Amino acid sequence: xxxxxxxxxxxxxxxxxxxxxxxxxxxxxxxxxxxxxxxxxxxxxxxxxxxxxxxxxxxxxxxxxxxxxxxxxxxxxxxxxxxxxxxxxxxxxxxxxxxxxxxxxxxxxxxxxxxxxxxxxxxxxxxxxxxxxxxxxxxxxxxxxxxxxxxxxxxxxxxxxxxxxxxxxxxxxxxxxxxxxxxxxxxxxxxxxxxxxxxxxxxxxxxxxxxxxxxxxxxxxxxxxxxxxxxxxxxxxxxxxxxxxxxxxxxxxxxxxxxxxxxxxxx
Amino acid sequence: xxxxxxxxxxxxxxxxxxxxxxxxxxxxxxxxxxxxxxxxxxxxxxxxxxxxxxxxxxxxxxxxxxxxxxxxxxxxxxxxxxxxxxxxxxxxxxxxxxxxxxxxxxxxxxxxxxxxxxxxxxxxxxxxxxxxxxxxxxxxxxxxxxxxxxxxxxxxxxxxxxxxxxxxxxxxxxxxxxxxxxxxxxxxxxxxxxxxxxxxxxxxxxxxxxxxxxxxxxxxxxxxxxxxxxxxxxxxxxxxxxxxxxxxxxxxxxxxxxxxxxxxxxx
Amino acid sequence: xxxxxxxxxxxxxxxxxxxxxxxxxxxxxxxxxxxxxxxxxxxxxxxxxxxxxxxxxxxxxxxxxxxxxxxxxxxxxxxxxxxxxxxxxxxxxxxxxxxxxxxxxxxxxxxxxxxxxxxxxxxxxxxxxxxxxxxxxxxxxxxxxxxxxxxxxxxxxxxxxxxxxxxxxxxxxxxxxxxxxxxxxxxxxxxxxxxxxxxxxxxxxxxxxxxxxxxxxxxxxxxxxxxxxxxxxxxxxxxxxxxxxxxxxxxxxxxxxxxxxxxxxxx
Numbered sequence: 001x002x003x004x005x006x007x008x009x010x011x012x013x014x015x016x017x018x019x020x021x022x023x024x025x026x027x028x029x030x031x032x033x034x035x036x037x038x039x040x041x042x043x044x045x046x047x048x049x050x051x052x053x054x055x056x057x058x059x060x061x062x063x064x065x066x067x068x069x070x071x072x073x074x075x076x077x078x079x080x081x082x083x084x085x086x087x088x089x090x091x092x093x094x095x096x097x098x099x100x101x102x103x104x105x106x107x108x109x110x111x112x113x114x115x116x117x118x119x120x121x122x123x124x125x126x127x128x129x130x131x132x133x134x135x136x137x138x139x140x141x142x143x144x145x146x147x148x149x150x151x152x153x154x155x156x157x158x159x160x161x162x163x164x165x166x167x168x169x170x171x172x173x174x175x176x177x178x179x180x181x182x183x184x185x186x187x188x189x190x191x192x193x194x195x196x197x198x199x200x201x202x203x204x205x206x207x208x209x210x211x212x213x214x215x216x217x218x219x220x221x222x223x224x225x226x227x228x229x230x231x232x233x234x235x236x237x238x239x240x241x242x243x244x245x246x247x248x249x250x251x252x253x254x255x256x257x258x259x260x261x262x263x264x265x266x267x
Numbered sequence: 268x269x270x271x272x273x274x275x276x277x278x279x280x281x282x283x284x285x286x287x288x289x290x291x292x293x294x295x296x297x298x299x300x301x302x303x304x305x306x307x308x309x310x311x312x313x314x315x316x317x318x319x320x321x322x323x324x325x326x327x328x329x330x331x332x333x334x335x336x337x338x339x340x341x342x343x344x345x346x347x348x349x350x351x352x353x354x355x356x357x358x359x360x361x362x363x364x365x366x367x368x369x370x371x372x373x374x375x376x377x378x379x380x381x382x383x384x385x386x387x388x389x390x391x392x393x394x395x396x397x398x399x400x401x402x403x404x405x406x407x408x409x410x411x412x413x414x415x416x417x418x419x420x421x422x423x424x425x426x427x428x429x430x431x432x433x434x435x436x437x438x439x440x441x442x443x444x445x446x447x448x449x450x451x452x453x454x455x456x457x458x459x460x461x462x463x464x465x466x467x468x469x470x471x472x473x474x475x476x477x478x479x480x481x482x483x484x485x486x487x488x489x490x491x492x493x494x495x496x497x498x499x500x501x502x503x504x505x506x507x508x509x510x511x512x513x514x515x516x517x518x519x520x521x522x523x524x525x526x527x528x529x530x531x532x533x534x
Numbered sequence: 535x536x537x538x539x540x541x542x543x544x545x546x547x548x549x550x551x552x553x554x555x556x557x558x559x560x561x562x563x564x565x566x567x568x569x570x571x572x573x574x575x576x577x578x579x580x581x582x583x584x585x586x587x588x589x590x591x592x593x594x595x596x597x598x599x600x601x602x603x604x605x606x607x608x609x610x611x612x613x614x615x616x617x618x619x620x621x622x623x624x625x626x627x628x629x630x631x632x633x634x635x636x637x638x639x640x641x642x643x644x645x646x647x648x649x650x651x652x653x654x655x656x657x658x659x660x661x662x663x664x665x666x667x668x669x670x671x672x673x674x675x676x677x678x679x680x681x682x683x684x685x686x687x688x689x690x691x692x693x694x695x696x697x698x699x700x701x702x703x704x705x706x707x708x709x710x711x712x713x714x715x716x717x718x719x720x721x722x723x724x725x726x727x728x729x730x731x732x733x734x735x736x737x738x739x740x741x742x743x744x745x746x747x748x749x750x751x752x753x754x755x756x757x758x759x760x761x762x763x764x765x766x767x768x769x770x771x772x773x774x775x776x777x778x779x780x781x782x783x784x785x786x787x788x789x790x791x792x793x794x795x796x797x798x799x800x801x
Contacts, residue, residue, distance in 0.1 A: 025579070026293050026560050026579070027564055027567050028564060028567075029293055029294050030294055030295060030297060030298070030460065030564060031564070033460035034459055034460055034508065034512070037458050037459060037460060037508065038508055038509075043294075043460065044364065044367075045292070045293070045294050045335055046368070046371075047335055047337060048335075048336060048338070048370060049337075050337075050338075050370045051369075051370035054367075054368035054369065054370065055367065055368055058367060067579070068579055068580065068581055069582060070581065070582040070583075070584075070606075071582070071584075072337075097578065097580065100578070100588075100589065100592060101580070101585040101588035101589055102588065103582060103584045103585035103588065104580075104585060191571050191787075192568055192571060193567035193568055193577065194564070194567075238768075238788070239784050240572065240783065240784035240785070240786070240787030240788050241568065241571065241572055241783055241784070241787045242572075242779070242780035242781060242782065242783030242784040242787070243780055243781075243784055245509070245780075245783070246509035246510055246512075246513055246780055247509060249507065249508055249509030249512070250506050250507035250508070250510055251507070253458075253507030253509065254507050293560050296560055297561055297565070297727065300561050300562075300728075301727055301776075301779070304725050304726060304727060304775065305725075305774065305775055305776075310727065311631065311634075312560070312561050312601070312602055313602065313631065313638075314602055314604060315602075315603060315604040315605070316604075317604075317637045318635040318636075318637035318638060321634075321635035321636060321637065322634065322635055325634060339604075512776070513777055513779075513780055514776060514777075515776065516774065516775055517772075517774035517777055518776075519774070520725075520774030520775045520776065521772070
């Protein structure tokens with residue numbers, strides 16, 4: 001049933017061309033813009049506090065990514081998030097590196113107090129830190145936790161009143177009641193920067209064309225994991241992450257409901 | 268006649284290696300640097316207000332791009348623009364997203380009051396907003412206008428006392444009297460981020476080696492559209508915008524006066 | 535002997551996965567993250583002054599790159615550099631564009647007064663400016679100098695009490711006593727942006743797993759030059775810098791101690 005709903009979302013994204021406003025980091029901002037375009041959305045990346053609320057008025061979804069936050073950007077994130085809440089469009093929050101420094105963890109908690117987040121997407125240690133766990137986030141990598149990823153997703157979703165998307169060997173998505181896991185993926189997705197950030201952009205595109213944000217979250221996450229799997233098959237032994245990055249973007253671009261339905265493995 | 272002048276410009280760029288100072292956005296800044304290098308220029312991207320005037324002293328052209336402006340960057344843009352005016356080097360202005368928010372539109376108008384812009388490059392709705400039209404700029408996309416693109420280019424050039432370059436299905440360049448249109452291009456140029464921004468960089472490279480900025484504007488715009496057309500032919504059905512981006516950069520790099528003269532279709 | 539030590543470093547990087555904290559420019563930040571991942575390190579790019587010292591606590595090496603510095607970023611660089619000194623991890627300093635403007639030159643000198651730099655990596659004119667020479671740095675390009683590159687490397691290393699790495703036709707590395715030169719390379723490395731910045735990231739990865747920073751500097755520099763040479767052989771006549779960039783990242787990813795030992799030409 002979820003599969004049929006998601007299949008329909010591909011067409012909606014291509015037809016409605018959702019505008020996704022990003023306030024994101026400087027490392028992967030270009031990748032996020034191209035991933036948004038690849039799936040059929042339209043990216044905008046304004047960050048000045050003087051205009052973010054106006055830009056949200058035009059947008060269908062908002063992505064907030066903590067990768068390179070500072071005070072100024074953070075203020076814009078809160079302003080944009082509140083404008084998105086007021087308008088009723090989904091806010092996708094990517095708590096990059098939360099748990100690595102007190103600054104990040106505190107800002108993330110502050111953000112959750114000021115903005116209603118629709119979907120949180122992170123790795124396990126980031127999401128664990130977000131709900132108060134003592135995760136061993138090492139820089140922006142995931143660490144090792146004392147909780148199963150299924151429980152973590154469910155607890156985080158319930159506690160934060162949001163949809164939780166946890167990237168990992170199995171990706172796990174929960175709305176607090178249901179749990180869906182995705183078997184697709186490839187280890188090379190962890191060997192290039194930006195795959196997490198781009199996943200948030202993809203989720204935003206899907207959530208910008210439906211009110212069923214749980215399906216949208218599954219759609220965005222699984223497109224990345226399936227595209228990553230397909231990109232791996234498209235490269236040769238004498239190629240590496242340069243070619244892989246390019247093929248990954250190709251596979252996101254080529255993805256449609258048919259390729260998706262045939263390739264995705266939901267648990 | 269214009270064609271012969273432009274053919275000569277390719278050699279001049281490769282021989283003189285113009286230094287192009289950019290104050291631009293964080294989304295496509297890497298693409299702009301590589302496009303500048305690809306055509307034979309040399310990019311520099313300093314933004315601190317303490318040094319932009321000194322950097323302009325070394326430069327042959329200045330690109331100002333509004334993609335991710337904030338107050339601090341804007342102040343540097345005005346400082347750099349005025350230094351460029353004083354030195355007599357061309358200022359290429361890319362009013363990204365103007366018309367989308369009052370902040371952007373007001374800043375663009377303010378910029379035009381403080382700096383003499385040599386060449387404006389935008390899509391139709393951005394240029395329309397710049398001359399006071401009520402365009403339906405949606406994020407950073409072009410909308411639908413109540414004026415022909417030919418009239419818009421001519422009016423904008425006359426009103427702003429500049430050369431106007433409008434990217435679109437047909438690209439349109441006017442100096443207020445003459446109008447040239449370019450038939451080359453490919454729809455995929457609109458499906459990756461940065462092609463507009465890179466066009467401004469290319470125009471800057473050409474305008475940095477000649478006083479004939481009208482020809483330089485046609486040269487830069489047509490290199491992008493022709494390279495985009497050639498890149499499309501170089502990709503396969505099972506490839507997408509990842510490969511296309513790479514091939515586009517290849518084609519800019521490979522472009523010379525012969526390939527250009529044989530491929531360009533000026534109207 | 536140095537060759538054997540460097541061969542061992544490849545394995546150490548892949549096994550220890552050093553965390554490299556970067557405070558770098560907005561132009562090539564994505565390239566630096568991917569180069570770090572390609573060789574086996576883990577990148578983090580936090581810049582807020584409120585967290586850089588905490589991030590350094592998790593890191594194995596720190597890269598400071600002046601590409602797009604402003605006052606705010608500079609303050610974070612000093613804070614992070616001092617935290618790295620306190621912890622005893624290596625600080626790799628890339629003085630991009632120093633010599634081009636008084637602002638850059640003054641900030642670089644100030645930085646050297648406040649932070650003990652372990653390894654300086656630049657082109658000849660940048661390093662010359664750093665030790666008080668009147669180099670003709672043109673934007674961020676190297677100029678022409680009145681000193682041999684060997685003498686420059688040795689003098690800079692001695693004067694700055696650091697390891698000096700000078701990229702060029704021959705790359706030159708000195709610790710003030712010994713000088714090693716690298717014959718590998720390709721002219722296309724100068725036709726894409728970011729190869730210098732990525733070299734600093736590679737050096738940081740190697741220096742994060744050893745106390746022999748001289749070997750680490752040779753390792754990082756030679757990986758870039760050899761990868762650049764190999765990438766050139768991997769592209770066709772009808773390809774350009776788009777494909778070259780991709781292949782360069784592939785070659786960094788594929789590099790191991792065997793490929794390196796067979797291909798590197800140290801003088």
